[in-house]
Every structure is written in structure tokens, then in C-alpha cells.
Amino acid sequence: xxxxxxxxxxxxxxxxxxxxxxxxxxxxxxxxxxxxxxxxxxxxxxxxxxxxxxxxxxxxxxxxxxxxxxxxxxxxxxxxxxxxxxxxxxxxxxxxxxxxxxxxxxxxxxxxxxxxxxxxxxxxxxxxxxxxxxxxxxxxxxxxxxxxxxxxxxxxxxxxxxxxxxxxxxxxxxxxxxxxxxxxxxxxxxxxxxxxxxxxxxxxxxxxxxxxxxxxxxxxxxxxxxxxxxxxxxxxxxxxxxxxxxxxxxxxxxxxxxxxxxxxxxxxxxxxxxxxxxxxxxxxxxxxxxxxxxxxxxxxxxxxxxxxxxxxxxxxxxxxxxxxxxxxxxxxxxxxxxxxxxxxxxxxxxxxxxxxxxxxxxxxxx
Amino acid sequence: xxxxxxxxxxxxxxxxxxxxxxxxxxxxxxxxxxxxxxxxxxxxxxxxxxxxxxxxxxxxxxxxxxxxxxxxxxxxxxxxxxxxxxxxxxxxxxxxxxxxxxxxxxxxxxxxxxxxxxxxxxxxxxxxxxxxxxxxxxxxxxxxxxxxxxxxxxxxxxxxxxxxxxxxxxxxxxxxxxxxxxxxxxxxxxxxxxxxxxxxxxxxxxxxxxxxxxxxxxxxxxxxxxxxxxxxxxxxxxxxxxxxxxxxxxxxxxxxxxxxxxxxxxxxxxxxxxxxxxxxxxxxxxxxxxxxxxxxxxxxxxxxxxxxxxxxxxxxxxxxxxxxxxxxxxxxxxxxxxxxxxxxxxxxxxxxxxxxxxxxxxxxxxxxxxxxxxxxxxxxxxxxxxxxxxxxxxxxxxxxxxxxxxxxxxxxxxxxxxxxxxxxxxxxx
Numbered sequence: 001x002x003x004x005x006x007x008x009x010x011x012x013x014x015x016x017x018x019x020x021x022x023x024x025x026x027x028x029x030x031x032x033x034x035x036x037x038x039x040x041x042x043x044x045x046x047x048x049x050x051x052x053x054x055x056x057x058x059x060x061x062x063x064x065x066x067x068x069x070x071x072x073x074x075x076x077x078x079x080x081x082x083x084x085x086x087x088x089x090x091x092x093x094x095x096x097x098x099x100x101x102x103x104x105x106x107x108x109x110x111x112x113x114x115x116x117x118x119x120x121x122x123x124x125x126x127x128x129x130x131x132x133x134x135x136x137x138x139x140x141x142x143x144x145x146x147x148x149x150x151x152x153x154x155x156x157x158x159x160x161x162x163x164x165x166x167x168x169x170x171x172x173x174x175x176x177x178x179x180x181x182x183x184x185x186x187x188x189x190x191x192x193x194x195x196x197x198x199x200x201x202x203x204x205x206x207x208x209x210x211x212x213x214x215x216x217x218x219x220x221x222x223x224x225x226x227x228x229x230x231x232x233x234x235x236x237x238x239x240x241x242x243x244x245x246x247x248x249x250x251x252x253x254x255x256x257x258x259x260x261x262x263x264x265x266x267x268x269x270x271x272x273x274x275x276x277x278x279x280x281x282x283x284x285x286x287x288x289x290x291x292x293x294x295x296x297x298x299x300x301x302x303x304x305x306x307x308x309x310x311x312x313x314x315x316x317x318x319x320x321x322x323x324x325x326x327x328x329x330x331x332x333x334x335x336x337x338x339x340x341x342x343x344x345x346x347x348x349x350x351x352x353x354x355x356x357x358x359x360x361x362x363x364x365x366x
Numbered sequence: 367x368x369x370x371x372x373x374x375x376x377x378x379x380x381x382x383x384x385x386x387x388x389x390x391x392x393x394x395x396x397x398x399x400x401x402x403x404x405x406x407x408x409x410x411x412x413x414x415x416x417x418x419x420x421x422x423x424x425x426x427x428x429x430x431x432x433x434x435x436x437x438x439x440x441x442x443x444x445x446x447x448x449x450x451x452x453x454x455x456x457x458x459x460x461x462x463x464x465x466x467x468x469x470x471x472x473x474x475x476x477x478x479x480x481x482x483x484x485x486x487x488x489x490x491x492x493x494x495x496x497x498x499x500x501x502x503x504x505x506x507x508x509x510x511x512x513x514x515x516x517x518x519x520x521x522x523x524x525x526x527x528x529x530x531x532x533x534x535x536x537x538x539x540x541x542x543x544x545x546x547x548x549x550x551x552x553x554x555x556x557x558x559x560x561x562x563x564x565x566x567x568x569x570x571x572x573x574x575x576x577x578x579x580x581x582x583x584x585x586x587x588x589x590x591x592x593x594x595x596x597x598x599x600x601x602x603x604x605x606x607x608x609x610x611x612x613x614x615x616x617x618x619x620x621x622x623x624x625x626x627x628x629x630x631x632x633x634x635x636x637x638x639x640x641x642x643x644x645x646x647x648x649x650x651x652x653x654x655x656x657x658x659x660x661x662x663x664x665x666x667x668x669x670x671x672x673x674x675x676x677x678x679x680x681x682x683x684x685x686x687x688x689x690x691x692x693x694x695x696x697x698x699x700x701x702x703x704x705x706x707x708x709x710x711x712x713x714x715x716x717x718x719x720x721x722x723x724x725x726x727x728x729x730x731x732x733x734x735x736x737x738x739x740x741x742x743x744x745x746x747x748x749x750x751x752x753x754x755x756x757x758x759x760x761x762x763x764x765x766x767x768x769x770x771x772x773x774x775x776x777x778x779x780x781x782x783x784x785x786x787x788x789x790x791x792x793x794x795x
Binding site: 212 | 665666667668669671697698699700701703705706707714716720723727746747748749750751752755759772773774775776783784
């Protein structure tokens with residue numbers, strides 16, 4: 001007779017497939033997970049507390065370090081919050097630059113996810129391809145702002161640097177190249193039977209559960225909820241672009257994979273159109289006071305980051321520092337559903353499910 | 367090659383165009399300079415210190431850059447014309463054909479990139495020579511031929527590029543047009559509204575225009591009378607450029623007006639979300655009675671979100687109502703956090719209804735000495751961790767929370783860092 005007993009298994013915090021410092025304590029019965037307790041906070045840096053003593057422009061570099069795979073959207077959310085409070089008009093050229101870099105960032109972020117996710121579940125080579133293409137994006141972003149990951153590119157009222165000569169052409173040339181490579185990924189991975197067996201039906205949840213757990217981004221769209229803030233609450237100049245929101249209905253890791261891969265395509269569409277419409281000249285900074293002081297009051301804005309809804313709440317006293325700053329960090333909210341998904345699963349699905357949520361620990365811990 | 371032919375055919379017209387382009391660029395630069403100056407004069411009146419004080423030195427650079435960009439644009443237009451002429455004779459299908467193989471695309475892209483680089487260098491040279499001595503006519507003939515060849519190589523890409531440029535130009539045109547044709551009186555807030563509307567219309571138009579343009583260009587490619595089509599194209603480009611300048615001027619004027627210290631015009635106008643807020647108030651009053659809400663208003667700073675401030679004792683009741691009432695159905699908790707306002711704590715929830723596509727902000731003020739409120743985790747599972755975070759960093763207790771423990775900080779941490787009176791605990795002191 002086979003006898004099994006409950007066992008506590010500690011995964012992380014230093015475990016490569018947690019993509020950061022994330023710890024999860026599992027109670028397992030044989031190979032079946034019966035309870036999972038995530039432990040977070042290893043990367044908590046107190047950004048919100050620090051921000052209370054910083055001017056708005058000084059806070060921007062801190063946002064780079066939250067979701068460090070798509071820092072452009074983080075940059076944008078705080079600028080957008082302040083601009084909303086001050087009702088600033090942003091120059092056209094700056095808006096286009098912002099959209100281009102944010103969408104490039106989204107592609108880069110999804111590429112990292114694609115590469116590492118497949119690495120997690122046992123496929124080595126997609127990682128190499130994904131990072132090659134990501135490198136091309138990182139180089140372009142490096143060229144425009146001088147940093148590979150911690151961009152610190154946006155400012156309240158515009159962007160810090162105009163595009164260097166030839167940059168727009170480079171972005172333009174990148175789009176068809178990326179499309180071709182993306183087709184290669186699909187050839188390599190999407191129809192692969194081993195891959196399909198590992199993701200289909202794994203980590204399933206319903207639309208109601210997704211809403212109840214405040215999921216967002218691809219984690220929400222994989223359940224048939226058509227929701228993308230770029231379309232539904234358009235900010236910046238997203239209403240000028242023709243793109244569609246990929247929505248899938250199966251609610252499993254397979255749907256999330258398809259969602260993200262199609263989002264790359266849609267982002268390429270946006271980049272392409274933005275480059276087409278890119279104004280040939282004009283300022284990249286609005287006329288803003290040297291010291292930024294939003295009016296007294298509070299504001300909450302939310303935008304679509306690669307991981308979901310990223311939001312920024314500012315309570316201002318009319319001073320040059322915020323009274324209270326709060327980020328709605330999508331990874332933090334998305335991760336909440338993990339313990340629920342893991343219960344009853346085989347331990348070999350742990351990484352498939354965790355990876356499918358696409359978290360960045362810098363963002364989870366704030 | 368047909369390029370030679372093109373050369374002899376169009377040599378004259380190109381020269382003319384170039385001259386024209388140069389003249390135009392200069393005129394534009396002058397105009398721009400004027401505008402800038404005017405703007406600066408206005409800005410000088412403004413009492414608030416303005417960020418761009420170093421502009422004096424940048425001014426000239428900017429002018430130059432603008433002129434350059436314009437010249438480039440015209441040159442491009444010209445090239446496109448040439449390319450179109452070629453397309454008319456040519457047996458090759460146009461570039462945007464989808465059935466091209468990847469191999470071809472790649473080659474093309476490479477050729478294009480090279481051509482572009484060379485082109486750019488050439489242009490710069492040309493510009494330099496233009497400013498120093500005679501116009502382009504001094505250029506050696508074979509150079510011109512080379513340029514032509516490059517242009518031809520680029521042609522295919524340009525065809526696509528055209529559609530987009532046109533779309534952008536159209537968008538601007540549309541915006542200006544919208545502003546002009548709007549029959550509304552020019553009172554301040556009316557204007558703001560009109561501008562907003564025009565923007566929306568422009569966005570929609572841009573898309574339609576892009577499609578139309580793409581189609582038109584395709585037709586023109588097969589048409590034998592490319593000459594006239596080209597002219598048309600050019601005229602359009604010029605018109606678009608002008609419209610753009612006008613739009614820019616307008617924008618600047620608006621910016622100046624704003625900078626001059628006038629109050630935001632939207633202040634007196636009722637918010638578009640006011641009826642929504644009224645509905646919420648009405649429904650809540652009907653079902654929960656008069657005195658469950660402490661306050662309710664439109665938060666203008668926060669994209670006009672309707673905001674409800676619940677009384678502490680009815681916070682959970684209202685939250686529950688917001689979630690389950692059929693007229694409200696706020697099924698999604700977007701954000702939840704707390705703030706220490708020194709006189710009181712405040713918990714802020716941003717809720718969203720996917721059924722009705724509406725947002726609401728629900729707040730509750732909590733006595734600082736008690737620092738306790740009801741947890742809404744039973745309603746929205748998504749509030750679980752945010753409430754733990756709020757407890758961890760602010761020390762607000764949520765009654766009914768399934769697992770209210772510290773989440774970011776270690777369990778033995780002393781104090782609540784986001785409280786305004788927080789002093790870091792140091793065992794050494």
C-alpha cells in the first residue's frame with residue numbers, strides 16, 4: 001500500500017522560475033498541492049514613502065524600478081496623472097514619441113515573457129530568439145534616452161529627448177522585421193504538441209473569478225472580457241490608431257499565451273501607424289512651470305501596461321511634493337489569484353501557472 | 367533602365383521644384399521665427415517662470431531644423447512623383463502587394479535602408495551647397511541620375527509612406543476645418559468644447575482619409591496621366607503643410623492664452639458625469655435611506671469621476687449595494703488604498719462596472735484613533751492583498767478580513783511607515 005503524507009515545500013525566494021525574489025510555501029500531498037501561501041515583499045523599497053519627499057520629476061526614475069521590463073508605461077502613468085490634474089496640453093510630437101516607446105516597451109516586455117515562459121516549461125531556444133529581438137528594441141530605446149531599462153524618459157508635459165536623426169526610420173524598419181520573426185515564433189512554438197499539452201486547460205478560471213480577483217491585462221482578456229484601457233478609456237492619442245484587442249475565451253494558460261502573442265502584433269500595428277503619422281517637427285515639451293505644483297485635490301488615473309492596469313493616485317496639497325502617491329501595480333493584483341489556482345494542481349504545473357500570470361516582482365513589491 | 371528616361375523627362379521640373387522648395391522652406395522658417403517671437407513676447411508678460419528659458423540659443427537651431435524638415439518633406443513628395451511615373455510604365459506591381467515573399471521583402475528592406483542613408487547624406491550636401499552658393503543646378507548630372515536610381519529603389523516604400531503622411535496631414539487639416547466650421551459662439555468654454563470635438567472628429571477622419579488616400583494612390587499608379595496626378599499630390603501636400611502651420615499657430619495661441627493666467631474655463635460648466643452621479647445618489651437614497659452618504663461630488667481633477675464618501679458605519683452596506691444592485695453592478699475593484707490625512711484616515715476605492723461601463727470612487731473617512739473599518743474582501747476578492755498592504759503600511763484594521771497580516775514588511779516590524787507621524791524604530795536608540 002502506498003502511503004503519502006503532507007509535506008511543506010518552500011519555493012524561492014531565490015528560485016529562477018519565480019523571475020525575481022518571490023517565495024511560495026506549498027503544502028503538498030504526494031505531488032498534489034493542497035495549499036499555497038505566497039510570501040512577497042522581498043523587493044519592497046517603499047517607493048510611495050520615498051515619493052512623499054520628492055518632487056514630481058524626481059519620482060519618475062523610481063517608477064522605472066517598479067515594472068523594470070516595461071518602464072515606459074510606468075513613466076507615463078505618473079506623468080499622465082500630474083498632467084490630468086494640471087490639465088496640460090501635450091505637444092503632438094511628444095505624444096507620438098510616447099506612444100511609440102510605450103508600444104515598443106510592450107513588445108519587449110511580451111518578448112521577455114515569451115522567452116522566459118518557454119524556458120520555464122522546458123524549451124530552450126525560443127528564449128534565445130526572443131531576447132535577440134528584444135535586444136533590438138532595447139537598443140532603440142537606449143538610443144532615444146540613454147538607458148536600456150531604467151529609461152527616465154518622460155517628463156510632465158512631454159518627453160526629455162527628441163528622437164535622434166534616423167531613429168524613426170529605424171523603428172519603421174523594425175516593424176516588418178519583427179513581424180517576420182513573430183511568424184517564426186509561431187512556427188517554432190505555437191503548434192508544438194508538447195507545449196500545447198503543458199498549457200491547455202492549465203490554470204483555468206472563469207470571467208467572474210477574474211473580475212472578482214481584480215485581474216487585468218491578458219489575464220482578464222483570456223476569459224472573454226473585452227477590456228483594454230487603450231480602447232475603452234482612451235488616453236494619450238490611442239484613439240487615433242486602428243488596432244483590435246485580442247480576446248480569448250478558454251481562460252487557461254494557452255489563452256493567455258495567445259493573447260500576449262497577438263498583442264505583440266497589435267502593438268506593431270500601433271507603432272507602424274504612429275511612425276506613419278509622426279509629425280515632422282514640433283516641440284517635445286509643453287510649456288510647464290519649472291516647479292511642478294498640481295492643484296490641491298486628488299486624482300486617480302489608470303492606463304494599460306503590458307501586465308494590465310497600472311494606475312497612479314496622487315493626493316496633492318498644491319505643493320511641489322505629493323502628499324500621498326500610490327501606484328496601482330497590476331502584478332500585485334494579478335498575483336492574488338495564484339493560491340486559488342494552485343490548489344489541487346500537480347506540482348509540475350506550478351511553474352506553468354505562475355509564469356502564465358506574468359508578474360514582475362519589482363512591481364509586486366512596490 | 368527607365369530611370370534614364372525619367373531623368374531627361376523630369377530634369378527641368380525637378381529643378382523648378384527644388385527651387386520652389388527652397389523658397390518655401392525659407393518663407394516657412396521666417397514665419398515660424400515670427401510666430402516664436404510673438405509668442406515669446408507674450409510669454410514675457412506671464413508672471414510664472416517658464417521652463418524653457420534657454421530657448422534663446424535653441425531658437426536658431428530649431429528654426430534651421432524646421433526649415434530642413436520642410437525641405438526634406440517636399441523633396442520626398444517629389445521623389446514620390448518620379449516613382450509614380452515609373453510605376454505607370456513599369457510592369458512591377460506596387461510595393462504594398464501582400465503576396466511578396468519574405469525573401470523579396472528582406473532584400474527590398476535592405477536596399478531601401480541603404481538608399482535612404484545615401485539619400486539623406488545627399489540631401490544634406492545639397493542643402494549645404496544651396497545655402498552657400500547656387501541652387502541645385504550645379505550638381506553633376508550623374509549625381510542626379512544616381513539620386514534618381516535611389517529614388518526609384520525607395521519608391522516602393524514611399525508609396526506606403528505617402529498614405530500615412532497624408533493621413534497625418536489630413537488629421538491636422540480636419541482639426542483646423544472642424545475648428546473653423548463649428549458654428550458655435552466663441553465663448554471660452556464653448557471653444558474648449560469645440561476643440562475637443564474637433565479633435566475627436568479629426569481622429570476619426572484621419573483613419574478614413576488614410577484608407578481613401580491609399581486607394582487613390584493605387585489608382586494613380588495605374589493611371590497613365592501621372593503628371594496631373596502628381597501635381598494634384600503636390601498641391602495637396604502644400605495645402606496640408608499650410609494647414610499644419612496654421613494648426614500649430616493656433617495651438618500656440620491657445621497655450622499663450624492659458625499661460626496668461628486665465629482660470630481653467632471648464633470650471634463653471636457642469637460635468638458630463640453629473641447625471642450619472644445624480645443617478646447613483648438617487649438609487650442609494652431610495653434603497654439605503656438619506657444618511658448613508660457623507661458627501662458626493664464630481665472629482666474634476668480625476669477625469670470627472672463621480673465620488674461617493676460613505677459614512678463610516680454604512681461603508682460596507684454601500685459597497686455591497688454598489689456591487690449587487692442591478693442599476694449599479696460595480697463588479698470590478700480597480701484600486702484600493704488608504705491615506706493618512708493627519709486629521710483622519712481615508713480609504714479610497716476605485717470601482718468599475720463592466721455592465722454599465724462606468725466608474726465610481728468610493729471613499730470612507732476613518733477616525734484616526736480607532737483606525738478600524740469593515741473589510742470589503744468578502745465582496746471583491748481583489749481587495750484582499752490591497753487591504754493587507756494598507757494594514758501593513760498605515761495600520762488600518764479591516765474587520766472581517768480573512769488574513770490580516772503584514773504583507774510587505776517583516777512581521778516584527780514596529781510602526782506603520784506611511785503614517786505621517788511615523789518614526790523609524792531603531793533598537794540601538
